[in-house]
Amino acid sequence: xxxxxxxxxxxxxxxxxxxxxxxxxxxxxxxxxxxxxxxxxxxxxxxxxxxxxxxxxxxxxxxxxxxxxxxxxxxxxxxxxxxxxx
Amino acid sequence: xxxxxxxxxxxxxxxxxxxxxxxxxxxxxxxxxxxxxxxxxxxxxxxxxxxxxxxxxxxxxxxxxxxxxxxxxxxxxxxxxxxxxxxxxxxxxxxxxxxxxxxxxxxxxxxxxxxxxxxxxxxxxxxxxxxxxxxxxxxxxxxxxxxxxxxxxxxxxxxxxxxxxxxxxxxxxxxxxxxxxxxxxxxxxxxxxxxxxxxxxxxxxxxxxxxxxxxxxxxxxxxxxxxxxxxxxxxxxxxxxxxxxxxxxxxxxxxxxxxxxxxxxxxxxxxxxxxxxxxxxxxxxxxxxxxxxxxxxxxxxxxxxxxxxxxxxxxxxxxxxxxxxxxxxxxxxxxxxxxxxxxxxxxxxxxxxxxxxxxxxxxxxxxxxxxxxxxxx
Ligand code: SF4
Numbered sequence: 001x002x003x004x005x006x007x008x009x010x011x012x013x014x015x016x017x018x019x020x021x022x023x024x025x026x027x028x029x030x031x032x033x034x035x036x037x038x039x040x041x042x043x044x045x046x047x048x049x050x051x052x053x054x055x056x057x058x059x060x061x062x063x064x065x066x067x068x069x070x071x072x073x074x075x076x077x078x079x080x081x082x083x084x085x086x
Numbered sequence: 087x088x089x090x091x092x093x094x095x096x097x098x099x100x101x102x103x104x105x106x107x108x109x110x111x112x113x114x115x116x117x118x119x120x121x122x123x124x125x126x127x128x129x130x131x132x133x134x135x136x137x138x139x140x141x142x143x144x145x146x147x148x149x150x151x152x153x154x155x156x157x158x159x160x161x162x163x164x165x166x167x168x169x170x171x172x173x174x175x176x177x178x179x180x181x182x183x184x185x186x187x188x189x190x191x192x193x194x195x196x197x198x199x200x201x202x203x204x205x206x207x208x209x210x211x212x213x214x215x216x217x218x219x220x221x222x223x224x225x226x227x228x229x230x231x232x233x234x235x236x237x238x239x240x241x242x243x244x245x246x247x248x249x250x251x252x253x254x255x256x257x258x259x260x261x262x263x264x265x266x267x268x269x270x271x272x273x274x275x276x277x278x279x280x281x282x283x284x285x286x287x288x289x290x291x292x293x294x295x296x297x298x299x300x301x302x303x304x305x306x307x308x309x310x311x312x313x314x315x316x317x318x319x320x321x322x323x324x325x326x327x328x329x330x331x332x333x334x335x336x337x338x339x340x341x342x343x344x345x346x347x348x349x350x351x352x353x354x355x356x357x358x359x360x361x362x363x364x365x366x367x368x369x370x371x372x373x374x375x376x377x378x379x380x381x382x383x384x385x386x387x388x389x390x391x392x393x394x395x396x397x398x399x400x401x402x403x404x405x406x407x408x409x410x411x412x413x414x415x416x417x418x419x420x421x422x423x424x425x426x427x428x429x430x431x432x433x434x435x436x437x438x439x440x441x442x443x444x445x446x447x448x449x450x451x452x453x454x455x456x457x458x459x460x461x462x463x
Contacts, residue, residue: 004231004289006089024087031208033238034354043089045292045345048177049206050235052354053292053345055089060344067098067318 004047006055009040021046089344093316094132102321103137109328116142118327119417120285121264123150123445124315130454132317142324145279146450148263148372148415149287151228152179152443156369158401159256160185163225166254166396167199173217175210176225178203182442186403207239214243214251223392224253231289233257233381234354237361240383240390254392255383258368260290261298262379268306270373270416279417283327285320286312288342295350299338307336314342361387371405371439372415409438414447421448428452 007021007028017032021044031050032038044051110116120126126146129135135144148154164185167174174191181192181203195201200220204210207224214222226236236253243251264284286299291312299310309330313323323341330337340346361384368380383391392398405411408426413419421427421440431437433449440446444453 004292006087008088031206031235031238034234034351034357036353045289047231047289048235049208050238052231052234052289053351056344060089063314063319063322063341063344064092064098067095067102067322 004045004052006043007046007051009038009042009044009051012038012040019044019051021051090316093314093318095318098318099137099321102318102325106137106142106321106325106328107139109325109332110139110141111332112141114141114331115280115282116328116331117145117280117282118142118285118324119145119147119267119281119283120313120320121147121149121260122285122287122290122315123153123443123447124288125285125313125320126150126447126450127445128315128317128320130450133454134317134320137321138324142328145281145417146414146447147267147417148370149229149260149290150415150440150443150445150447151232151258152183153411153415153439153446154258154263154370154372155183155227155256155439156371157185157403157405158369159254160191161189161401161403162398163223163254164189164191164194165401166223166392166398167194167201170221170396172221172223172396173200173202173213174223174225175202175204175213177205177227179443180225180227182436183439184406184436184442186401207235211239211242211248211251214248215246218250220250221395222251223396224251225256226253227256229258229260229287229290230293230358233358233362234293234351237354237357240361240387241357243390244387249389252390252392252395253383254398255362255381257362257381258370259379259381260287260294261302262376263370263373264299265302265306266370266373266376266379267416268302268308281308281417282331283309283311285323285327286310286338288313288315288319288345291342291346291350293351293354296338296340296346296348297350303336303338309336310338312338312340312342312346314345360384370415372412406437411438411440411448414440421451424448 007023009019011020035051043055045053210224303310311323311326362381364378365380365382367375388394410424436442440448
């Protein structure tokens with residue numbers, strides 16, 4: 001119900017205030033009524049047919065960098081469940 | 087897929103696992119409540135609990151909108167469909183939720199009720215435009231994430247003067263519910279539940295921002311980390327909570343900064359504020375009446391309020407006997423504590439709402455817990 005997905009904006013239709021977005025190979029039309037100044041190639045979070053927010057690409061990189069710094073060694077945890085790579 | 091796959095990376099999960107193991111203090115218990123069903127789902131789907139040291143426990147909270155809606159509100163729409171010639175539009179998640187007298191929207195549809203599953207409020211508006219001679223009611227449920235789309239629909243209907251469209255509004259508010267949990271006797275008296283920190287919701291917070299949590303981090307002296315919904319987000323956030331607990335801090339931190347800001351989505355907030363206002367009190371399954379925890383449609387838009395347009399009395403209905411959903415939603419019990427779990431109650435034949443939605447704790451235990459057991463035997 002609260003799940004939302006990151007999607008890439010591939011086209012914008014100003015007249016209807018909608019965008020065509022792509023999640024992987026799947027394309028969808030979503031309303032832009034809740035967001036401002038979205039551009040083609042932006043990533044947005046989509047939920048029940050609406051773009052909720054723009055994804056800040058710099059912050060995303062920063063978070064990933066934090067993950068990478070987390071472990072002090074590079075040894076892999078071996079007990080990870082298989083679902084992790086799903 | 088970008089912004090999904092990187093946050094499920096196995097190698098990084100290994101690193102985070104090691105950091106967490108290094109930082110936890112032996113002998114100290116870390117009880118971390120995830121408010122959101124989206125986190126519950128991620129924790130089970132990716133086996134995140136299994137990656138945590140023994141003394142770090144996830145406690146599942148009430149953040150599943152399907153699970154917390156009291157049965158009486160579903161009885162309301164069932165009555166409405168039976169008594170009036172309406173088309174009821176609903177998100178798919180609501181179809182199988184058990185109502186009183188072993189009824190559900192799915193069963194009502196099978197009996198000829200005109201119930202249409204919609205993906206978006208835009209679809210509900212389209213159905214109203216296409217059927218001008220019929221009353222079309224949208225069954226609106228959900229937290230702050232799902233509320234703005236409902237507000238947009240009401241504004242659109244108003245602008246188009248769509249006379250046959252109305253909304254049965256059941257939108258609820260996250261901060262009020264978290265506060266209610268912290269004030270519940272189970273938590274206050276450190277009886278059955280102890281909570282040391284909270285994972286703040288991902289997508290709810292993308293709308294409301296991190297600001298609303300600052301009050302109760304301070305008031306209740308509990309750390310809050312706003313966490314993304316991917317497994318690595320949950321692990322990193324657990325690490326941040328553990329660090330706060332170890333150093334005796336209780337701040338609001340934001341792991342999900344790629345989407346959440348302190349002030350949130352102001353455009354969405356102002357749309358909601360224009361169309362809706364606080365209810366004095368609203369019933370939550372598991373939490374009872376919670377003051378100022380839900381929204382209703384403002385008087386200026388009451389033409390679009392199904393509760394004004396139709397006779398929708400307050401119905402107090404009781405849950406199926408021995409269904410433990412109410413205790414589970416407060417974090418006081420686990421699904422496996424329920425006698426009906428997995429025997430009488432399964433996703434194919436749910437007895438309670440927690441078994442219906444994929445964000446419900448019972449459904450998550452059933453779907454992923456059982457799967458893991460089979461792998462081990
Ligand atoms: S297993 Fe079924 S009956 Fe038991 S608490 Fe969960 S939903 Fe209710």
